[in-house]
Amino acid sequence: MQNQPSPxxxxxxxxxxxxxxxxxxxxxPDHAGHAGHAGHAGHAGHAGHGLHAAAPPPGQPRFDPRTGQPLDQVDxxxxxxxxxxxxxxxxxxxxxxxxxxGEGGDGVTFHLSGTTHVVGRSIGDITFSEDVFLSPEHAKFxxxxxxxxxxxxxxxxxxxxxxxxxTPLDHGDSFLVGEQLLEIDSEPLPDYGPNDxxxxxxxxxxxxxxxRVIQQLAGGGEGLVKSASATTMSMGREGNDLDxxxxxxxxxxxxxxxxxxxxxxxxxDTGSRNGTFxxxxxxxxxxxxxxxxxxxxxxxxxIS
Amino acid sequence: MATTCSSASNSSASxxxxxxxxxxxxxxxxxxxxxxxxxxxxxxxxxxxxxxxxAPPSPPSLPPPAVAAPPAPAPAGYGAAVPASSSPSGxxxxxxxxxxxxxxxxxxxxxAPPQAAPHGxAPPQAAPPAPxxxxxxxxxxxxxxxxxxxxxRPCPSCQTPNPPQFKFCGACGTPLAASSSAPVAAPPHxxxxxxxxPSLPPPAVAAPPAVAAPPAPTPVPPQVEAPAKTMFMDANQRPPMARxxxxxxxxxxxxxxxxxxxxxxxxxxxxxxxxxxxxxxxDAYLSPRHAELTASAEGLLVDDLDSLNGVYIKLEGRAELxxxxxxRVGQELLFYExxxxxxxxxxxxxxxGSPNPGxxxxxxxxxxxxxxxxxxxxxxxxxxxGREDGEITFPDDGYVSGSHCRIVGDEDGVFLEDLGSxxxxxxxxxxxQVIRxxxxxxxxxxxxxxxPG
Numbered sequence: 103m104q105n106q107p108s109p110x111x112x113x114x115x116x117x118x119x120x121x122x123x124x125x126x127x128x129x130x131p132d133h134a135g136h137a138g139h140a141g142h143a144g145h146a147g148h149a150g151h152g153l154h155a156a157a158p159p160p161g162q163p164r165f166d167p168r169t170g171q172p173l174d175q176v177d178x179x180x181x182x183x184x185x186x187x188x189x190x191x192x193x194x195x196x197x198x199x200x201x202x203x204g205e206g207g208d209g210v211t212f213h214l215s216g217t218t219h220v221v222g223r224s225i226g227d228i229t230f231s232e233d234v235f236l237s238p239e240h241a242k243f244x245x246x247x248x249x250x251x252x253x254x255x256x257x258x259x260x261x262x263x264x265x266x267x268x269t270p271l272d273h274g275d276s277f278l279v280g281e282q283l284l285e286i287d288s289e290p291l292p293d294y295g296p297n298d299x300x301x302x303x304x305x306x307x308x309x310x311x312x313x314r315v316i317q318q319l320a321g322g323g324e325g326l327v328k329s330a331s332a333t334t335m336s337m338g339r340e341g342n343d344l345d346x347x348x349x350x351x352x353x354x355x356x357x358x359x360x361x362x363x364x365x366x367x368x369x370x371d372t373g374s375r376n377g378t379f380x381x382x383x384x385x386x387x388x389x390x391x392x393x394x395x396x397x398x399x400x401x402x403x404x405i406s
Numbered sequence: 407m408a409t410t411c412s413s414a415s416n417s418s419a420s421x422x423x424x425x426x427x428x429x430x431x432x433x434x435x436x437x438x439x440x441x442x443x444x445x446x447x448x449x450x451x452x453x454x455x456x457x458x459x460x461a462p463p464s465p466p467s468l469p470p471p472a473v474a475a476p477p478a479p480a481p482a483g484y485g486a487a488v489p490a491s492s493s494p495s496g497x498x499x500x501x502x503x504x505x506x507x508x509x510x511x512x513x514x515x516x517x518a519p520p521q522a523a524p525h526g527x528a529p530p531q532a533a534p535p536a537p538x539x540x541x542x543x544x545x546x547x548x549x550x551x552x553x554x555x556x557x558x559r560p561c562p563s564c565q566t567p568n569p570p571q572f573k574f575c576g577a578c579g580t581p582l583a584a585s586s587s588a589p590v591a592a593p594p595h596x597x598x599x600x601x602x603x604p605s606l607p608p609p610a611v612a613a614p615p616a617v618a619a620p621p622a623p624t625p626v627p628p629q630v631e632a633p634a635k636t637m638f639m640d641a642n643q644r645p646p647m648a649r650x651x652x653x654x655x656x657x658x659x660x661x662x663x664x665x666x667x668x669x670x671x672x673x674x675x676x677x678x679x680x681x682x683x684x685x686x687x688x689d690a691y692l693s694p695r696h697a698e699l700t701a702s703a704e705g706l707l708v709d710d711l712d713s714l715n716g717v718y719i720k721l722e723g724r725a726e727l728x729x730x731x732x733x734r735v736g737q738e739l740l741f742y743e744x745x746x747x748x749x750x751x752x753x754x755x756x757x758x759g760s761p762n763p764g765x766x767x768x769x770x771x772x773x774x775x776x777x778x779x780x781x782x783x784x785x786x787x788x789x790x791x792g793r794e795d796g797e798i799t800f801p802d803d804g805y806v807s808g809s810h811c812r813i814v815g816d817e818d819g820v821f822l823e824d825l826g827s828x829x830x831x832x833x834x835x836x837x838x839q840v841i842r843x844x845x846x847x848x849x850x851x852x853x854x855x856x857x858p859g
Contacts, residue, residue: 223755234756258751259758283759292774296690297714301680304691304715304850306738306771307803309779310433310447316781320759321748327770327781348763397758 168229197250197388197405199243204230204399211404214250219243221396222255235259236397244385250405252394253385262379264393269380270366271359276318277369278379278395279337280352283320286359287327288313288367311335312361315344333361336372351376428452445804653859654701654843658685658852670859674700675709678849689850691715696849706841706856710834714775718832720846724823725833727813732772732834733822734848735791736806741770742813742820745783766815769798788814792825805829 196215201208212219212228220226221243223236230236237257244251254261262278271277273288296302311330315337319325328335328344336342338356339349346352353374362368371378379395388394392403428437432449444451559582651673658666667685669678678686679696686692693713700707708717718734727733729744745765750756765783769791773779782789782798790796795809807827814821824831832848841847843858 234754235758237755238753258753258755281761291777299694299714300690301693301714302690303774304739305773305775306740306779307435308773314779316778317783318757318759319745319762319765319783320757321762322757322759323745323748323762323765323768324781325745325760325762325765325768325783327778329779349761 168227195406197243197245197403199228199394199401200404202393202400202402204233204397204401214243214245217245220255221399223397230397230399233397233399236399241396243388248405250388250403251385252382252388254382259397260381262381262395263386263388264377264379265369265371266392268368268370270362270364271369271380272366275383276381277357279356279374280339280346280349280376282337282346282349282352283318284337285316285318286313286367287316288361288365313359313367315359330359330361335359338372338374445802448802652701652703654699654706655857655859656699656706656847656854657857658854659846665855669854671699671701671706672859674698674707676700677711679711679713685852686850689852692850701859702840704840705843705845706847708835708839708841708847710837715850716834718848719835719839719841720848721811721822721824721831721833722845724814724821727767727820727822727833728836731822731836734832734834735810735827736793736800736803736829738800738803738806739772740791741772741778742822743768743770744820767813767820769813784813784815787816788812790825 196213198214199212201210201212216227219228219242220239221228221230221236221241222239223229223231223233225239235258237255237259239255240257240259241261242253242255244253252261252263260276262276271286271288273286276283276285278284291308294302294308309329310332312333313335314327314329315335316327317325326344331343335344336355336358337344337346337352339345339347339352339354342355342358353372353376355372356374357369357371357378360368360370369378369380377393379393388403388405390403390405394401394403428439428441428451429435430437430444430447430449430451432444433447435444435447437445437451441451443449561582653670653672656669656671658668660666669685675698677695677698678692679694680687680689680692681694686696692715693711695711696713697711697717698709700709710716716732718732721733727742729742731742733740733742744767748757763785765785768781768783769789770778770782771780784797786797789798790809790812791798791800791806792809792811793800793803793806796812800806807825807829809825810827811822811824811831814823822831822833830846835841835847841856843856845856847854847856
């Protein structure tokens with residue numbers, strides 16, 4: 103992720119890795135509108151600091167998402183800036199992250215025109231300095247042959263992707279339903295038997311549910327734990343096995359879990375309004391129309 | 407409670423098979439043989455006859471020492487078998503039929519005085535001559551047939567045959583001569599001064615060696631088992647005791663509320679556990695070395711030796727609930743913990759999660775030492791627990807009262823309060839906690855009243 107912006111590079115793939123382009127949503131269709139990009143030519147090694155929309159209109163980011171410096175100051179030194187028209191040369195449109203909900207105004211678009219882009223609170227190409235749920239270096243977006251991938255950089259809170267079809271979960275996987283962060287506990291209950299001293303544990307009767315859901319509280323700690331009824335559990339605001347009546351972002355019948363044949367638990371969104379998100383593991387390919395939660399930032403992925 | 411005495415005539419091998427339980431075809435829970443519906447899931451149960459009688463799904467096969475060892479007919483027959491149909495039992499108390507431990511799913515025996523299922527290990531004084539009843543099970547109707555060739559020794563006073571490891575007649579309390587012919591397999595755990603035998607007036611000699619002359623070696627056959635030996639050492643190493651050493655009596659309460667045997671604790675500390683002989687050796691919910699008891703002027707000091715299941719005290723009124731306290735409600739084992747303050751991570755990132763409206767504690771339903779079946783965070787001033795009423799309900803647990811107890815959290819702390827439940831609320835005794843006389847304590851499956859000595 104070093105590389106100097108190379109104005110002459112003809113294709114996005116050859117661009118500096120990690121370049122980030124901010125544009126307003128209204129600019130989207132017309133990339134020729136990005137006239138005022140400023141390249142920091144003097145900062146060799148600062149590869150990938152992207153191009154900032156000059157003099158953002160009201161509602162646009164007023165701070166450099168990477169450095170947190172007010173953009174005005176940057177613009178105050180026009181002499182030091184070299185005009186860069188690389189964006190004009192982009193033939194193929196780079197994948198974009200559109201902020202649906204988050205810091206810096208909704209509708210902001212980040213063009214992922216390099217090969218890698220790191221998102222974080224303080225380090226990286228795209229930063230949201232006020233999102234305390236972001237790790238300093240949180241996630242990495244990579245573009246490979248026109249395909250976009252996201253990878254969790256061992257962040258505290260992870261990256262969540264909205265599910266579009268029933269998704270199998272393993273023991274310990276996390277998912278979001280409304281504002282609820284839930285974890286699946288599908289490890290079989292231990293066999294009932296004596297310990298190594300021959301003593302039996304005098305515990306509660308065992309539930310018949312095949313798995314459990316554990317609510318993870320903000321700030322840490324486990325809250326509600328609910329056992330499935332047999333092999334299934336429905337979740338929502340009311341009338342489900344597991345209800346969160348106080349959660350304004352949850353739908354009446356939001357999602358459900360079912361034990362599948364291969365002993366995994368299948369998470370299905372049951373027509374919720376805000377969607378159901380699962381935490382990704384490792385790297386995962388993204389497609390047009392995917393939604394991602396990274397910290398408190400909700401992005402829509404646009405490709406092509 | 408007529409004849410209470412059972413001989414330990416049933417072979418230990420057959421004991422488990424005769425377990426009068428019906429295994430629920432739906433959930434696998436063991437139910438008492440008179441149940442028509444499963445206590446666990448409510449499913450209709452097959453009639454006792456058609457139940458897959460023998461060998462319950464996870465019949466705790468007995469741990470070696472106490473039970474497996476004794477040869478068929480005699481000794482250590484405390485868990486004596488009972489004919490199917492004999493003993494109903496409720497939570498806490500004896501599992502009917504001396505099987506050790508019904509799997510947790512099965513109704514834990516009752517400590518409360520439910521039906522009439524005597525299980526005293528020591529018959530009341532008035533009981534007709536007979537060997538001590540199996541305290542592992544209802545002995546009421548067990549035919550008396552102590553085989554004389556199994557090491558049983560007749561009491562010199564009342565002729566009641568006693569198992570070889572008895573030091574006192576189970577019927578009348580008369581000291582029995584030291585057994586020279588105890589079967590090898592019999593686990594003659596030394597009982598230095600734990601008199602578990604006869605209940606009423608404990609014979610003056612009830613606690614023979616240790617009290618009279620501290621260093622006097624108790625004439626106990628060398629033990630194969632370490633714990634037993636340890637016990638012996640403890641007795642000897644006890645600091646010389648003042649003559650008026652405090653003593654406390656633990657009176658066993660049977661399921662019907664009548665009194666069973668008495669365990670006298672003089673001074674102490676005295677270890678109890680599965681390795682320490684009657685009345686504990688057939689209780690698979692007790693650790694080999696479970697706790698140490700010390701009598702004091704204030705009551706009974708219980709030092710849990712990191713046992714698996716602990717010792718519980720019946721809650722009277724309300725008591726403070728501390729972080730990581732366990733308590734029992736009906737068949738449920740509940741665990742209380744303070745919820746942690748949010749802890750920032752090293753890099754300053756805050757943990758994302760469900761909105762926390764100010765939860766200060768959580769109650770969990772424990773099915774194993776580290777597995778939670780259900781958890782309930784609390785942020786109200788009070789949280790009710792009951793079968794039907796309250797924020798936390800156990801509709802399937804017949805031993806939980808409709809409105810059983812409640813947890814109150816206020817500026818003074820967190821408290822657990824029994825709401826007049828039928829079966830009581832029990833709190834696990836904390837390390838070093840002193841039990842006041844008059845309290846009821848649950849040790850394994852047996853309930854004792856702590857009386858001043």
